[in-house]
Amino acid sequence: MKKMETERLVLRKLEHTDAIDVFEYCQFEDIVDMVGMRHHNSIEFTNKYINHELSKSETLAIVLKKKDKLIGTISLRETQNDSNLDIRLLSAVINPIYWGNGYAPEAIKEVVKFAFEIEKVHKVLGGHYSFNNQSGSVNKKLGFVYEGRQREVYIYKGKLVDAIEYSLLFKDYEEASKKW
Numbered sequence: 001m002k003k004m005e006t007e008r009l010v011l012r013k014l015e016h017t018d019a020i021d022v023f024e025y026c027q028f029e030d031i032v033d034m035v036g037m038r039h040h041n042s043i044e045f046t047n048k049y050i051n052h053e054l055s056k057s058e059t060l061a062i063v064l065k066k067k068d069k070l071i072g073t074i075s076l077r078e079t080q081n082d083s084n085l086d087i088r089l090l091s092a093v094i095n096p097i098y099w100g101n102g103y104a105p106e107a108i109k110e111v112v113k114f115a116f117e118i119e120k121v122h123k124v125l126g127g128h129y130s131f132n133n134q135s136g137s138v139n140k141k142l143g144f145v146y147e148g149r150q151r152e153v154y155i156y157k158g159k160l161v162d163a164i165e166y167s168l169l170f171k172d173y174e175e176a177s178k179k180w
């Protein structure tokens, strides 16, 4: 993805100097497991994570303009399907210190706009574990369309959990973005 900007945020490539800010929240299993990531047990692991993400260009740092601080990441990942449709999986994670300020929705709107208007993708997926009400709230606020519940497709803390699936097609994006 390319560099983007919103009112309060800069979305840009990860840099190695971001390692401390990334480690600050990725060390917590509860936070990163929600987006299917392994938690970071050292800064070295965080640096490997940054290298991995830089090699794929699917993830951007979410940087708070007023502090010039990385407060999370946002990813738009390619998915595989038999019809070769361009369907991308959107996910975001915000450092819990900054939760509840609308930063994830602000970043997601810009990335969804990029996905449909620049990349011309067919569909954007946004799912979450069934108990993840915060993510569910963000999906609903942004007008993502509920697709359904996949039963027992993940294991979280040793327990099977359902996945709640949301998505946007271009026509949904056109409608939803009128209210953004």
Ligand SMILES: CC(C)(COP(=O)(O)OP(=O)(O)OC[C@H]1O[C@@H](n2cnc3c(N)ncnc32)[C@H](O)[C@@H]1OP(=O)(O)O)[C@@H](O)C(=O)NCCC(=O)NCCS
Residues within 6 Å of the ligand: 031, 032, 034, 035, 090, 091, 092, 093, 094, 095, 098, 099, 100, 101, 102, 103, 104, 105, 127, 128, 132, 133, 134, 135, 137, 138, 141
């Ligand atoms: C989901 C997430 C990205 C939302 O980021 P955010 O910038 O805080 O988004 P918002 O400010 O819109 O807040 C979302 C909701 O969380 C609620 N919230 C904020 N802090 C909270 C807390 N400590 N405990 C519970 N809910 C909280 C807000 O009240 C808001 O609910 P509302 O929309 O009904 O008012 C963030 O919670 C997060 O990083 N979670 C862990 C990773 C994850 O679950 N990612 C999504 C799956 S892809």
